Amino acid sequence: MAQYNSYCAAISAGKFNAKHQDYHDHYYGFAETEDNALFGSLxxxxxxxGLSWDTVLNKSESIKAAYANFDIDQVANFTPSDIERLLKNPGIIRMRKKIEAAIYNAQQIQLLQREYGSFYHWIDSQHPQKEEDWIKCFKKKFKFTGKEITKEFLMGIGYLKGAHVPECPLYDKVLKSQPKWLEA
Ligand SMILES: [Zn+2]
Incomplete structure (x- = not known):
């Protein structure tokens, strides 16, 4: 994507497949309120x-299937034998630390659900705050949520600005969807 200034520009140039087009047009930067979908995005x-978005997006169906359709409760209950099963699955990203982070994060989300009613309500209760504070807050709660991951996740669901460039044909649609960053 180096020759393009943005994901939007690369999409417009037809650089990516239909899967990207669908993600870009319907998910990227739009609010999401359903907990399992939020967990899936994270x-x-x-x-x-450490990999390209292309690699991960092209594996999205097998990743989703391997992680119980992103069901928080099921992933939170994954056992060491589930970890071994996932490590043998060529359809996903086979990295023990990422798998362990998924399980730990699902457990952390369960705690937030108990305290705040939902993962979505917890995220919303933290808004608005500065980007660096979001990053600190995610680092404290979750595993494998460094600066870039946290930023991309929050941009993807509309809490941080920057998903679509103003030149993107989708930009107006995103604005009309009232992304949270507009209120910040
Ligand atoms: Zn765009």
Whole structure:
């Protein structure tokens, strides 16, 4: 993507497949309120670390299937034998630390659900705050949530600005969806 200034520009140039087009047009930068979907987005960003978004997005179906359709409760209950099963699955990103982070984060989300009613309500209760404070807050709660991962996750669900460039044909649609960063 180096020759393009943004994901949007690369999409417009037809650089990516239909999967990217669908993600870009319907998910990227739009609010998400459903907990398992939010967990899925976070998990996808964690899986991307050190790899290209292309690699991860193209494996998205097998990642989703391997992680119980991103069901927080099921992933929170994964056992050491589930970790071994995932490590043998060529359809996913086979990295023990990422798998362990998915399980730990699902358990942390369960705690937030108990305290705040939902993962979504917890995220919303933290808003608005500065980017560096979001990063600190995610580092404290979760594993494998460094600066880039946290930023990408929050941009993807509309809490931080920057998902679509103003030149993108989708930009107006994103604005109309009232992303949270507009309120910050
Ligand atoms: Zn765009």
């Amino acid at each position: 998990l996808m960003e964690i899986n991307q670390a």
